[in-house]
Amino acid sequence: MATAAANTLFQAPAGWVSATAAKLRAAGLEVLAPVKRQSDVVDLAPLAANNGLATKYLNTLLPLKRLFFPETEVLLHYGQGESKGVALNVPAAPEGERAILGCRPCDAAALAALDLVFKWDYDDVRYARHRERTTVVAFACTQPNAACFCTSVGGSPHGEAGSDALAFLTADGGALIKPLTEKGAKLIERLDGIVQPAPDGAALPAPPAVAPKFDVERVKPWLDAHFEDPFWTEATLACLGCGACSYLCPTCHCFDIVDEATWNRGERRRNWDCCSFSLFTLHASGHNPRPTQAARYRQRVMHKFKYFPDRFGRLACVGCGRCVRTCGAGQSLLNVLGAIEAKGSGIP
Amino acid sequence: MDATTGALRQAAAQLLSEGRVGLVVGYGRFNGTASAAPAFVRRPEDAERLLFDAFCFSNLAVYLTKKEVRELARAGKSPAIGLVVKGCDLRAVNVLLREHVLKRDEVVLIGVRCPGVGNPPLSKCAACDAHEPEGCDVVVGEAVAQSPADKADRYPLVAPIEEMPIEKRWAYWEEQLGKCIRCYACRQACPLCYCRRCVVEKSVPQWVEPSAHLRGNLAWNAARAFHLTGRCVGCGECERVCPMHLPLSALNQKMAKLVEDEYAFRSGRSAEEKAPFSTFAPNDPEEGIL
Numbered sequence: 351m352a353t354a355a356a357n358t359l360f361q362a363p364a365g366w367v368s369a370t371a372a373k374l375r376a377a378g379l380e381v382l383a384p385v386k387r388q389s390d391v392v393d394l395a396p397l398a399a400n401n402g403l404a405t406k407y408l409n410t411l412l413p414l415k416r417l418f419f420p421e422t423e424v425l426l427h428y429g430q431g432e433s434k435g436v437a438l439n440v441p442a443a444p445e446g447e448r449a450i451l452g453c454r455p456c457d458a459a460a461l462a463a464l465d466l467v468f469k470w471d472y473d474d475v476r477y478a479r480h481r482e483r484t485t486v487v488a489f490a491c492t493q494p495n496a497a498c499f500c501t502s503v504g505g506s507p508h509g510e511a512g513s514d515a516l517a518f519l520t521a522d523g524g525a526l527i528k529p530l531t532e533k534g535a536k537l538i539e540r541l542d543g544i545v546q547p548a549p550d551g552a553a554l555p556a557p558p559a560v561a562p563k564f565d566v567e568r569v570k571p572w573l574d575a576h577f578e579d580p581f582w583t584e585a586t587l588a589c590l591g592c593g594a595c596s597y598l599c600p601t602c603h604c605f606d607i608v609d610e611a612t613w614n615r616g617e618r619r620r621n622w623d624c625c626s627f628s629l630f631t632l633h634a635s636g637h638n639p640r641p642t643q644a645a646r647y648r649q650r651v652m653h654k655f656k657y658f659p660d661r662f663g664r665l666a667c668v669g670c671g672r673c674v675r676t677c678g679a680g681q682s683l684l685n686v687l688g689a690i691e692a693k694g695s696g697i698p
Numbered sequence: 699m700d701a702t703t704g705a706l707r708q709a710a711a712q713l714l715s716e717g718r719v720g721l722v723v724g725y726g727r728f729n730g731t732a733s734a735a736p737a738f739v740r741r742p743e744d745a746e747r748l749l750f751d752a753f754c755f756s757n758l759a760v761y762l763t764k765k766e767v768r769e770l771a772r773a774g775k776s777p778a779i780g781l782v783v784k785g786c787d788l789r790a791v792n793v794l795l796r797e798h799v800l801k802r803d804e805v806v807l808i809g810v811r812c813p814g815v816g817n818p819p820l821s822k823c824a825a826c827d828a829h830e831p832e833g834c835d836v837v838v839g840e841a842v843a844q845s846p847a848d849k850a851d852r853y854p855l856v857a858p859i860e861e862m863p864i865e866k867r868w869a870y871w872e873e874q875l876g877k878c879i880r881c882y883a884c885r886q887a888c889p890l891c892y893c894r895r896c897v898v899e900k901s902v903p904q905w906v907e908p909s910a911h912l913r914g915n916l917a918w919n920a921a922r923a924f925h926l927t928g929r930c931v932g933c934g935e936c937e938r939v940c941p942m943h944l945p946l947s948a949l950n951q952k953m954a955k956l957v958e959d960e961y962a963f964r965s966g967r968s969a970e971e972k973a974p975f976s977t978f979a980p981n982d983p984e985e986g987i988l
Contacts, residue, residue, distance in 0.1 A: 388943060411941070422911055496731065583766060587736070587738045587766060588735060588736040590886040590887055591886050592885070592939070593879075593881035593882060594881045594883040598941055606908070608901075610907045621909050622880075622910070624881070627882070642765065644766060678883060678935070678938055679735070679887070680733070680734075680736060682728070682735075684729060
């Protein structure tokens with residue numbers, strides 16, 4: 351049996367993803383892989399005969415976070431009990447081992463940021479269980495696009511953060527696979543017969559170029575000193591205040607808790623929420639401490655590039671570029687950060 | 699630079715320098731790419747940033763009701779906003795005027811004769827009968843030949859769905875609306891979704907479930923389609939900005955077709971028109987209840 355020692359590189363032949371999925375499923379795992387859903391839409395979903403594996407894709411439409419922190423999830427069922435009183439029923443924590451094949455390194459890196467939040471002052475049970483039960487095998491990026499900026503926020507198309515193993519797909523449909531954690535090594539061990547140690551001298555490809563978009567070291571000093579600045583209004587006029595950027599963001603993690611009920615029973619749910627919404631900070635009194643879109647957009651930038659680093663020592667942005675690509679109003683985080691960098695460098 | 703862009707810049711610079719508007723909302727280059735994005739111009743010399751080409755998708759009328767944009771105009775020489783509009787976008791302005799959300803003197807309309815946007819052109823452009831923006835204060839661009847647009851061409855997305863057997867149709871909408879993540883990009887990009895507090899944000903009582911499950915998504919998208927019935931001008935912005943690619947134009951076309959069939963009414967053709975659902979008439983036969 352192959353033993354996945356650290357620094358050992360493995361190789362897999364053409365068709366390895368389907369074979370891996372079949373083998374892991376037979377062992378009782380849930381397997382999620384990139385599946386083509388519409389012409390240009392790829393998502394992580396169970397592989398099946400009628401929804402084949404996608405091999406050429408920039409990234410999944412929705413971020414990896416949703417498999418750990420879904421857009422909506424039930425925290426509690428409640429209802430009128432048989433006798434007087436209220437019956438509460440907490441749904442079972444997510445269970446069953448699973449493997450995710452084919453997320454991008456940027457999305458996996460976001461898990462490292464989310465871990466800091468969801469395991470911070472309170473160990474979020476549902477998130478933690480999802481993390482424990484999941485082995486993440488990222489596919490190294492081959493064709494980043496113009497909106498990608500992982501290299502400007504400390505990442506790389508071959509970034510290893512957050513992944514248990516990193517696979518480099520080869521042109522013939524095979525792969526070189528690098529285990530990164532104990533979990534990743536164990537998964538590779540289970541793939542005996544599909545995956546085997548690569549011959550000595552097998553070399554990983556060089557990462558594709560992702561042009562630097564801004565110098566993040568120059569962003570934070572400016573943010574530290576400019577909570578109040580006319581720039582925020584100037585730079586955010588196009589923003590329409592929807593949640594597309596946040597909901598597609600692999601690191602945005604704000605949520606709302608709502609009760610949805612009929613007259614005698616209901617569910618308490620945790621739903622994604624977003625600081626771009628005016629409702630997000632609206633007080634019951636009617637007062638809104640973030641009364642303008644400028645204040646709300648500033649919060650989004652500050653949270654990712656100032657507050658999160660202040661508290662956790664790392665950025666809350668992995669440079670996947672989804673926010674830039676998805677915004678229908680052309681409100682580009684890249685433009686905003688570029689302008690801030692210029693200000694931080696003293697360039698007028 | 700083509701002639702339309704040149705004329706547009708000249709018109710914007712003139713409006714700003716004459717003090718007729720405090721702000722021009724138009725299109726500019728996006729991030730050094732071929733795409734265009736909304737541009738906000740306050741000084742005549744900055745009119746050079748404006749352009750018009752086949753990538754000017756946004757319906758900029760949405761910015762007329764945006765507080766920050768109104769305030770920016772008020773800080774200029776005149777509180778009026780100069781708005782660059784294609785013929786299709788203009789219809790949304792007409793509805794804002796009709797619904798008394800906007801006064802005519804609060805906006806100076808810079809119409810652009812638009813041959814259609816997108817490469818390939820958007821489907822709405824194929825059936826466009828608004829190449830010529832009517833009733834604008836300034837019009838730029840070369841005249842575009844108007845092909846006769848037939849009613850049947852206006853709602854091409856309706857028939858393919860109506861032809862589905864009901865089970866298949868339900869499965870279709872289940873799949874499509876099941877994807878909705880409730881980011882409300884559709885609502886925020888819509889020039890006619892200007893309610894200060896959207897019904898989905900009301901929690902006492904909670905009319906629409908806010909969770910992104912099928913039940914909530916169905917309620918939200920149906921509520922939105924109903925609220926836009928007889929109002930929607932078919933600009934297609936909701937569908938364009940939807941990150942999940944929901945076929946929202948199909949919903950809107952279905953409702954618009956019903957309104958045209960029942961009331962011979964198309965929304966946004968003028969600011970003076972009487973809209974079916976907001977007009978009282980003593981002789982209303984009330985036959986058209988949807």
